[in-house]
Each structure stands twice: as structure tokens, then as C-alpha cells.
Amino acid sequence: MSTPNYFRYTAYALIAVGLINLRYQTGKSDLSTTTLLIVGTGAAIFALTYLGFGKKFLTTLAGKVIVSVAAIAAGLLAILN
Secondary structure (H helix, E strand, O other), X not given: OOHHHHHHHHHHHHHHHHHHHHHHOOOOOOHHHHHHHHHHHHHHHHHHHHOHHHHXXXXXXXXXXXXXXXXXXXXXXXHHO
């Protein structure tokens, strides 16, 4: 399986976790910001996996590191929030 496919699955997971976060933390003061950060990161990674320049970016070492750090940060935000 190619690298963009792994990131696509990661993006699906971030979007799902963000939407679950939206449902189960209803009433929290900064909920919309947190959900937007999680879902937005997932949507951005998802878009990169389909766009031509995004696929090229994701195959470079710098692209893998940047996207991995962003995904881990969003995942930690979802878990620790």
C-alpha cells in the first residue's frame, strides 16, 4: 500500500474522532474550536491524498514528517481534551 493511502486512513480516523468529539462533548465552551481543529486537520490531510501536488508532497520525507506530526497533534488534542 502506498504512503498516501495510509494518510487517507489517518484522515478518515481524524474526521470520525472529531465528529464523535462534537457529539459527546456537547455544551463545552470551546467545543467548536476543538472540533474544527481535529476535523480540519483530517480534511486537509484527506485533500492532500487526492491532489497531485499533495501526493508528491506526501512521498517526500519532509511531507511524511510534517503530516505525521500534524496528525499526531490532532489525535492527542482529541484524546486529551
